[in-house]
Amino acid sequence: MILVQIYCFKAILSILFVTIVCIFILFITQYVPGNDKGNDAASLLILIWYWPFHKTLNLTSNVCYDLYGIKNCQLTDNRSMLVQADVVVFHHKELQKSSDVPYEMRPPGQKWVWASLESPSNVMDLEKWNHTFNWVLSYRQDSDIFVPYGKLVLHSPSNSFTIPPKTGLVSWVISNYKSIHERALLYKKLFQHVTVDIYGKAAKKELCPKCLLPVVSKYKFYLAFENSIHRDYITEKMWYNSFEACAVPVVLGPPRTNYEQFVPPDSFIHVEDFESPEKLARFLRTMNTSQYKEFFKWRRKYSLKLFQDWRERFCSICTVYHSLPQEKIYHNLQEWFKA
Ligand SMILES: *[C@@H]1O[C@H](CO)[C@@H](O)[C@H](O)[C@H]1NC(C)=O
Numbered sequence: 460m461i462l463v464q465i466y467c468f469k470a471i472l473s474i475l476f477v478t479i480v481c482i483f484i485l486f487i488t489q490y491v492p493g494n495d496k497g498n499d500a501a502s503l504l505i506l507i508w509y510w511p512f513h514k515t516l517n518l519t520s521n522v523c524y525d526l527y528g529i530k531n532c533q534l535t536d537n538r539s540m541l542v543q544a545d546v547v548v549f550h551h552k553e554l555q556k557s558s559d560v561p562y563e564m565r566p567p568g569q570k571w572v573w574a575s576l577e578s579p580s581n582v583m584d585l586e587k588w589n590h591t592f593n594w595v596l597s598y599r600q601d602s603d604i605f606v607p608y609g610k611l612v613l614h615s616p617s618n619s620f621t622i623p624p625k626t627g628l629v630s631w632v633i634s635n636y637k638s639i640h641e642r643a644l645l646y647k648k649l650f651q652h653v654t655v656d657i658y659g660k661a662a663k664k665e666l667c668p669k670c671l672l673p674v675v676s677k678y679k680f681y682l683a684f685e686n687s688i689h690r691d692y693i694t695e696k697m698w699y700n701s702f703e704a705c706a707v708p709v710v711l712g713p714p715r716t717n718y719e720q721f722v723p724p725d726s727f728i729h730v731e732d733f734e735s736p737e738k739l740a741r742f743l744r745t746m747n748t749s750q751y752k753e754f755f756k757w758r759r760k761y762s763l764k765l766f767q768d769w770r771e772r773f774c775s776i777c778t779v780y781h782s783l784p785q786e787k788i789y790h791n792l793q794e795w796f797k798a
């Protein structure tokens with residue numbers, strides 16, 4: 460009897476000991492200096508070789524963690540850090556005219572990322588970059604680092620959303636009007652049958668960045684016409700100008716099935732759904748309130764997440780880094796992108 464008690468006592472003691480050790484280890488890993496900043500020895504260093512469109516952003520704080528909760532990820536734009544960098548990212552627009560690509564300095568194993576959010580119609584000179592880049596960062600779903608213009612995230616069901624008051628029917632903001640664009644051809648036919656209020660440089664009614672939402676949200680519909688038609692090329696024209704503004708997007712772009720990979724089928728109107736611009740115009744003009752409300756049903760389940768800051772896109776390299784093929788190289792980037 461006494462023997463059993465002693466064994467029990469020993470067992471309890473050892474359990475206690477293990478528990479204390481566990482708590483201690485947990486404590487250490489939580490509070491070692493540096494860890495609270497989201498960095499440790501496994502931290503990745505991402506060097507931004509060119510700021511997109513020469514717009515420098517503030518990197519002084521620990522941006523990836525502080526702004527996006529992404530741990531072990533440091534961004535720098537200090538080119539002296541080239542040798543230490545795990546990844547160097549090159550934005551295509553500046554790369555196109557560059558003569559300062561550091562081929563000779565590239566350490567073995569360093570990953571080079573080609574970054575662009577433009578469509579193939581607006582990306583030139585890709586042939587120059589055979590055998591150079593390991594990974595691609597773009598809006599295309601099959602990119603190594605997939606960075607859409609926006610996405611929907613599930614939230615707990617709620618009915619708290621209300622449609623803002625509407626005083627106009629259709630609006631369109633356009634800065635680059637080229638009459639040969641498919642969107643211009645469609646628009647010309649459409650506007651014979653429905654009034655479209657046009658803003659932007661092309662209409663000499665430019666809206667400041669902060670003015671766009673309040674103006675566009677007064678309209679029931681927004682013409683989210685892409686400048687060129689390519690798989691997955693669904694831009695801020697739908698995500699920001701329409702969804703963020705609570706205007707229903709009338710989309711011109713890739714086929715409906717492609718849009719439905721990103722958003723619910725009843726969240727947008729596709730120009731393809733109509734035999735003619737005239738029928739589309741009539742649909743917009745004659746829609747009643749209950750029918751209109753149906754286009755907002757998705758908001759009970761989803762909220763909108765926009766991606767607008769290049770720092771967030773660059774930080775997201777770290778979240779997929781370890782799952783990407785380390786030996787990959789694009790021998791023919793042109794072929795991949797134009798496919
Ligand atoms: C950059 O961000 C840090 C931390 O958020 C801030 O203290 C600093 O003033 C900013 N610098 C500039 C030039 O905006």
Ligand SMILES: *[C@@H]1O[C@H](CO)[C@@H](O)[C@H](O)[C@H]1NC(C)=O
Nearest residue numbers: 535536537538539540541543
């Ligand atoms: C860039 O990095 C180098 C090398 O680490 C360092 O000496 C230099 O002060 C840095 N420059 C800036 C502007 O931070």
Ligand SMILES: *[C@@H]1O[C@H](CO)[C@@H](O)[C@H](O)[C@H]1NC(C)=O
Nearest residue numbers: 586587588589790791792794
């Ligand atoms: C890149 O590769 C493609 C396909 O092999 C080839 O046609 C093209 O000439 C190459 N470009 C350069 C600059 O070598």
Ligand SMILES: *[C@@H]1O[C@H](CO)[C@@H](O)[C@H](O)[C@H]1NC(C)=O
Nearest residue numbers: 742745746747748749750751
């Ligand atoms: C609104 O329009 C839809 C589709 O045309 C129709 O089925 C519905 O009965 C209409 N509702 C009202 C209240 O007029």
